[in-house]
Amino acid sequence: MGIIDKNLSLRDRNKMLLGIWENEDKLVEATSELVHARVKIQDVYTPYPVHGLERIMGVRRSWLSIVAFLCGMTGFSLAFWMIYYMYVQDWPIDVGNKPVRFSPSWVPVLFEATVLCTAFGMAFFFFFRNRMIWGIKPELLDDRQTDDRMVIAVETGEGVDEKKVLKIMKDHGAVELREKTGGVQTTI
């Protein structure tokens, strides 16, 4: 199941068919049916994570853990360089006759810097990837999709049987069906 290019803003997309759900189980059923019917789902919007949905939709594993690893390595390297420059090269200080080079006192600094960079890096890339960076206008398909409603969005176009999509949605518990063209939504 291919995931449609998400980098495109919702405003710039073709006509979309929206189904609104209030029941999580029925939403999962409908998603499953649409996938089986080889309908390309643009995305499913839920106010909270719904278990199993990502497997049905065929969402690939996130790169976030690899980003986290790289951020951690960056933090470790930066801290290592910082300590080495400050404490060994530039201004060595004899504290209690402890060794200056590679001594256990480096460990907490290395650890903290690694954790700090990992956490900040993950948070930044998570929000960046989810288009939740400051300045981006939120694109809600339904005002209640962050509250108690769930939305399945299907982009129409060549090879999309609109009637079939709407039938599947209706048969699997959609409480409302809508059509979206540009910024205008009309209830079907």
Next chain:
Amino acid sequence: MGHGHHKIEITQEQFTVPAKGKRFAIGLTILGLILAGIGIATIDRSGSHSHGHETSTTKHEHAETAAKGGEIAVNEHATEAHAEATEHHGNVENKSFGPRAEFHEQNKPWTTRIWSNVLIVGYLLFMVSLAALFFVAVQYIANAGWSAAIKRVPEAIATFFPVGFILAFVAILIAKNELYHWVHYEHQHLTNGQPGFDAILDGKSWFLNSKMFLIFPVVLVAIWWLLGRKLRSLSVAEDAAQPGDVSFFKKSIRYSAGFAVIYGFTIAVVAWLWMMSIDAHWYSTIFGVYNFATSWVTALTIICLFVLYLKSQGYLKLVTDEHIHDLGKFMFAFSIFWTYIWLSQYLLIWYAHIPEEMAYYQIRYEEYKFNFLLNIILNFLCPFLILMMRNAKRNPVVLTIIGCILIFGHYHDVWLMVAPGVFGSGQQIGLLEIGTLFTFGGIFIYWVLIALTKRGLVPVNHPYIEESAHHDVGV
């Protein structure tokens, strides 16, 4: 894989120990006995009796010994009586630090090494089994759903803790005079002003005395055992109850909370009395947490290995890669936790560099450098670097290899708490050590396998069993 949202049939499973499993456990015990036998046969018995009083060392060597043995500052004037042990009498010698001359003259029979090994393995298995009980309690307190499907495994492991306790306790009863130099000191009944009087040990004697030493752990174990038995019987009763009856679950939460509080406050006492008091002049305030971390990560590892074994034999049908993944995460996370605690203890002592605190690490760093570093490699670097990857945590083969490394690593950790303190320098993990580990390890495995057969593997009426069956941590 738990796709969720479809009904998963919850059926009871009855475990019967496969012949291969029994043979493995018994074989491990026999192999252990053989190795231990060879180890005992090759102990240098002559070394233990005669060399305690050799005083022919030159002043230079003397100074070296004082530095090596981690002689503490209080003791500078007492080094005259310090007995230098010759290199080839390695196994039972009295070069250990300790401020009193008497201690260095204490001859230890060669059997001390056997009892120290029984203590190490008994203590480890005792702590690990108890930590498994703590795992069960934590799941109840945290209202955890995912673990319901594997719950019977830690419950079975927990039944071993009285046995581990008895093992360690027998070793202590028989050899406490040699294993703990403060016991030896206590028997001399010295008062202030007498030669050989030790102000530090005297000051600790309100707590560190034979009565406390023997009675306190027995009382604690009795309390833990009663609470553990209660949790177990509730769990059994739940299986036979009406589906949907949560009264057993609610009661279990209360008993678990009680157990967790008592365990949390008292597990350190056993660690102080049995492990920390080997180096009786030394103390570390984080020692209880350190011992808990060791036992906890080992318990999680053993739980994971038993789950993998049962899974490979076709049992625990509700357990999926998701549960295995979570156990792998636990092994990974608490290996880091162990390292964190280990380093916290080491770093403060290293920084402050107070002689009386340094003594513990000085001997371990200078005389046991290999073991000191091996400890970090086995218990931190291996799990950290390998289990970091997601696929490794979901791979039974990788988990088994890392699990074996961790079990040996934490055995080695406990060994390093005991051996340098009891014998001074010159010890190494040999056939006797490995043999003792295998012997009691085999008995432990056999015991747990039998305990697993005692009742169904699936807590069918557990309120969260359905949730556990659907457990899914996502892509």
